[in-house]
Amino acid sequence: MTLFTIQQWSIVALVFLLGLVLGMYMLAGGRWKRRYQEERDRNEALEAENARLRTEAREMESLRHAAAKTPPPDERAPL
Numbered sequence: 001m002t003l004f005t006i007q008q009w010s011i012v013a014l015v016f017l018l019g020l021v022l023g024m025y026m027l028a029g030g031r032w033k034r035r036y037q038e039e040r041d042r043n044e045a046l047e048a049e050n051a052r053l054r055t056e057a058r059e060m061e062s063l064r065h066a067a068a069k070t071p072p073p074d075e076r077a078p079l
Contacts, residue, residue: 004012
């Protein structure tokens with residue numbers, strides 16, 4: 001097995017650093033940040049809508065139970 005020389009290790013390190021720099025440059029663009037913020041905003045809006053629907057469903061369920069507990073009006077009762 002061949003060992004690397006100092007020059008080969010330095011080339012490997014430089015290529016690695018170049019890859020890191022290019023990767024950071026590509027990810028630092030506004031496109032990715034904008035997409036992340038749009039997704040986060042959409043998620044917050046969906047969570048708010050979900051919470052609103054849950055409260056409406058609880059309210060409807062409580063009204064349904066209250067309506068089921070009240071006896072129906074007696075149609076044969078004298079007026």
